[in-house]
Amino acid sequence: MVPKETSGEKHDYRMRDLRLVHRSSIGCQFDPDAEYQKDRGLAQFDGLDAYVGPDGLMLLLSKLHTRGPVEMVVEMIRRLHVPGYEHARHHLARAIAEGVITRRDRGYYTQADIEAAIAFAKNP
DSSP, X not given: OEEEEOSGGGOOEEEEEOOOOOEETTEESOOHHHHHHHHSBOOOXXXXXXXXXXXXXXXXXXXXHTTOOHHHHHHHHHHXXXXXXXXXXXXXXHHHHTTSSOOOGGGOOOHHHHHHHHHHXXXX
């Protein structure tokens, strides 16, 4: 999460970004210095375990309540709490285009849609 300092001396922070940062053998893929240079955004690193399970879901929902970026928070909830979504998300558009699944309202896919997209990606 990158809270953006919005009022200098008062330290009034609002969340600007929410990212799932993957680590690799070469280290973290995220540059907190670049975020600060954009607009004085300060990176807050919470471990993945802070956002999974019932308490993690409540923490993400609380970010919606505190004026977080709604679309980013909703996408993070999907990625962390909807079984299979993280694996299927890059294949959903192509599965829709090929008629494997039907487009759902605002990107809300059923488990059957997610499973079909994953199967489609394995056997295009």
